[in-house]
Amino acid sequence: xxxxxxxxxxxxxxxxxxxxxxxxxxxxxxxxxxxxxxxxxxxxxxxxxxxxxxxxxxxxxxxxxxxxxxxxxxxxxxxxxxxxxxxxxxxxxxxxxxxxxxxxxxxxxxxxxxxxxx
Amino acid sequence: xxxxxxxxxxxxxxxxxxxxxxxxxxxxxxxxxxxxxxxxxxxxxxxxxxxxxxxxxxxxxxxxxxxxxxxxxxxxxxxxxxxxxxxxxxxxxxxxxxxxxxxxxxxxxx
Numbered sequence: 001x002x003x004x005x006x007x008x009x010x011x012x013x014x015x016x017x018x019x020x021x022x023x024x025x026x027x028x029x030x031x032x033x034x035x036x037x038x039x040x041x042x043x044x045x046x047x048x049x050x051x052x053x054x055x056x057x058x059x060x061x062x063x064x065x066x067x068x069x070x071x072x073x074x075x076x077x078x079x080x081x082x083x084x085x086x087x088x089x090x091x092x093x094x095x096x097x098x099x100x101x102x103x104x105x106x107x108x109x110x111x112x113x114x115x116x117x118x
Numbered sequence: 119x120x121x122x123x124x125x126x127x128x129x130x131x132x133x134x135x136x137x138x139x140x141x142x143x144x145x146x147x148x149x150x151x152x153x154x155x156x157x158x159x160x161x162x163x164x165x166x167x168x169x170x171x172x173x174x175x176x177x178x179x180x181x182x183x184x185x186x187x188x189x190x191x192x193x194x195x196x197x198x199x200x201x202x203x204x205x206x207x208x209x210x211x212x213x214x215x216x217x218x219x220x221x222x223x224x225x226x227x228x
Contacts (some may be wrong), residue, residue: 004161042218056214090162092216106211107211108164109162109164
């Protein structure tokens with residue numbers, strides 16, 4: 001398998017459920033990202049990981065909890081979500097995050113997980 | 119701060135028509151510029167990019183030139199096909215942060 005993969009592709013959950021989204025990149029990249037795409041809103045950056053360390057938490061509510069066990073895998077753990085959290089959640093990776101004025105790299109996206117919160 | 123403004127859609131065209139989607143940006147420093155495309159039910163795919171002023175990105179018949187003097191990165195294709203129907207996003211990368219435009223929905227009719 002190549003590129004960036006995400007599972008599941010679709011998820012329906014109740015507000016009291018706990019679920020996890022998974023992202024895997026097969027590109028040898030060192031940085032991974034979570035984005036949220038809501039209807040009629042620009043894509044929002046949620047989290048950034050560089051070499052398994054979180055370097056950005058873009059004011060995301062604590063009901064979203066990311067985990068990066070290694071440079072190839074990224075999870076987004078979900079609990080007690082709200083209906084307004086329904087969206088397409090996109091994972092991306094890049095060779096490096098380009099921190100501290102370093103080289104900035106192209107981000108490559110997975111197909112997304114379509115989440116519906118009832 | 120960084121921001122991207124792209125023309126609002128939807129845009130509806132006939133096959134073989136010329137497509138232009140305008141994109142302008144504001145940014146500090148020297149950002150890289152991108153066009154991503156999202157086909158129905160799918161994630162974002164990188165269409166083309168340019169990393170410095172006067173660079174031209176091109177792919178699949180699409181082109182865009184990084185114009186620093188007008189802070190623009192307009193997307194063009196000379197002859198569209200039905201398979202080009204998608205949502206197109208202009209984006210700016212500064213440090214590690216991608217800033218996206220709102221997206222332009224393009225529909226090409228046979």
